[in-house]
Amino acid sequence: MSTINSPANNPSDSNPVYDLIVVGSGFAIPRSRERPRKSSHSGRWTPAFFRLDKNNKFDSDFKNEMKAYCEKLEAEVPNTVKFLLDLQYQDERNVYLGFNTGQNFAKGEGGGHAIILKLFKHILSFPNVDIMWETNAEQLLTQDDGTICGVKVRKNDGHFAKVFGEQVMLSCGGFEGNREMPYGRLGRYVGPRAEQLGLVAPGLKYNTGFGLKMGLQVGAATAGSFHGLHCELVDTRSSKPEATVWGHSFGIVVNEQSKRFYDEGNRSLFATCEVIAYETWRDQRQKAYFITDAPIMDRFRPGWVYDTTDLDPEKGDTIEDLAVKLGLVPQALKKTVDEYNASINGKEFNPMILDGKSTFGLTPNKTNWAAPIKVAPFYGYPLTAKIVFTFGGLKDFTAPVNSAGCIKMRVRLPENLTPSVNRQRSTMLSDVLHSVDLPENLPHEILSLGEPIEGIEVRDF
Template sequence: MGTPASLASLKSIEWDIVIVGGGNAALCAAIEAREAGARVLLLERAPKPYRGGNSRHTRNFRCMHQGPMSVLTDAYEEEEYFHDLMLVTKGNTDEPLARMAIRTSESCLPWMERNGVRFQPSLSGTLSLSRTNAFFLGGGKALVNAYYNRAQDLGVTVVYEAEVTHINIEGDSFNSVQVKRDDEEAEISGKAVVLASGGFQADIEWLARAWGPAARNFLIRGTPYNRGEVLRDMLDSGALSVGDPTQCHAVAIDGRAPKFDGGIVTRLDCVPFSVVVNKDGERFYNEGEDVWPKRYAIWGRLVAAQPDQVAYAIIDAKSANLFMPSVFPAEKANIIAELAAKMGLPAGKVEETISRFNAACKPGAFHPTELDGLATKGIEPAKTNWARPIDTPPFYGYSLRPGVTFTYLGLKVDQTARVSNNAGLYRNIWAAGEIMAGSILGQGYLAGFGMTIGTVFGRTAGREAAAYVN
């Protein structure tokens, strides 16, 4: 375990399984394969302090269960889970793969606990997820550390700062990887490979080719190391692709976040209780369409479609404590015109927009954690839930920009996580996590579901690769 002195020292070892990537899916595959007796090499491109890919920024795992389990309350059964997925993907999913991920998630949670992951009850601001999502104690970084500790105990060999530049394939079979580390390059052989190296979202040029010039204004919430080299290499080698390069997990995040690696703390959860305007001071979408865990992931694309890819959420004092606090303090003022000026917005237009919204709000019961039907009347777009006037100072404002977590263009796999090509399936190439998530996430996103896909298919790929080797 750890980083060997040189890549050359790895060439003489007969590796059973080479795992490309170092996040949740890769670690699940490594643990399963090693427990099955395979000799496992894991190649993580990031330096050790940044190991774990996007997984270190996660906070929960969406899990099917037929009754209370661990920190999860009540029940969340297959049909409801699948219905929730269909709502956000609008049916753009591979149903057999989706149902496999959902069903298998139930057995994953106790497996995660056995391998050192600890969970905690939902916190204030996330109570609506207490039935559907199990939250990691210490967040994704703690999960990643737990899995690396488990892998070390099992004897998995890990190499950090190891960039895989090419997957060597002959016919339908993998035989080696080309690896670069500092100024050293090596070809390392293996009997099977699991690809778990993420999407291409950190390659801004690739994003811009897919989306157009607007993508240059996107912020990348996750790791800067997921640049899609392995994905591109596999597609160039004849692997079948799945998913649309313009589809991704993109959320509205704080516009002051860094270009890369800001993580989950940059997310803003205030939208359902706000009025959201673009740089011209105009509303453009229903802020109260559904509960935030089901709809938050559409807002990245909505903001991306606005001028300069920016929007602004405005709330009043009534709503200031109804959502998870932001990492950066909001702009604050006692009158709307002053707040608009602080955010660089046309004050008169914003005042007009807020006045029209307030006039359209009607009396009714307000319930912040459930669909309450408290809707506007007579304006477009309508706000269909949680529509209360923005009338109680102080007023607060946040800038919003699209924050991309991961892209959905990926490798096509079957239910054993084996990668497809034009002739059928590769004999000994598996994929797990974000690099194949587009098979299930054709569009949209469901909170915690990326971790579900990574855990289910990582475990599956590790087991299947080990069975092939054995």
């Protein structure tokens, strides 16, 4: 491989020059680079939740988290959604979503896999689209003046080739799949024991940070928080991708010693799911246990809150019976549940609002939704944290900026390579798909590059 300082050969008649080269897969323009059964690192696994109201308007409150970034999202989302007409809408009647969307809950029918197949079908309708699969992007090509003019790739026969284009989009994910210790990027940036974080979807193993590396090699500046990540609590027993247990807010979560360690009701479900998972990994040896009772399960099941996993919860006629099934000390769990029940105030339980039904005298207290755990049978899930995506990326808004603050034209960077970082970090697909162009705006010629993906069944988050 030539060094980054060696200028690429200028395009010639023997090398076609594409309008756009897309490195990667998932939901970036044009949202595909493989055969349909092999598309997407993580996008195909997402349940495809959208932060939209009934008029396909983006949650206007979310822009306050990162004003400039989210105002751009607010403007782009309605047109984006016009391209995805097969959405299934419902009003969420059991969970306070924390969105300014009137409790509207939009979900792509068929999840991310269906969306990717729809986009792929559209792209393949253009006769001048070329797709290279089983091909790795290795390096951005530059002309003598530093202008990016294409990508150096390694073909499936092991040989290098040069692909030239007017613009290059790096849409190949973060570095959550780069796990080797002690030299893997995940361990280097996120910290010790990062290798203990499983991947929420199998395609994430291909997100090794190569796109970040290519951008940095040509002087792109970094953005976001390289030590940060989005993770979720998943069912420890399940081998299913995205076996997330979402309803931690409506019971208690304990560690191996049957001690609560987090305020399960301090904010909305989607605002806290990441933080409690992060603390499970960082401070609780990757082991946590959700405990609740019959009224909660009767209210929320069946449904996405507890049925994203493919396994039924553990069940016991007493708290002690449940503890045995979860591998906890029965007396210790009973003590924690009794103390919790005795500390709950008299307010009415209402999962549709921040209800103020809280505890007192506990460490930590529970701020909302402190429903008593008294009615048999009792239910529980063993939980562990799994990584969804990393927060470190390359700086971009309308064009990438190098480390000296100068514009580096001709590289486009969608989400996950241009991260927004906050503790209400979105699990909503509407925050990712905003860079999809409408059909009439799709580039005339697209070359999509990337490594082959295993043909596995649907999901992510």
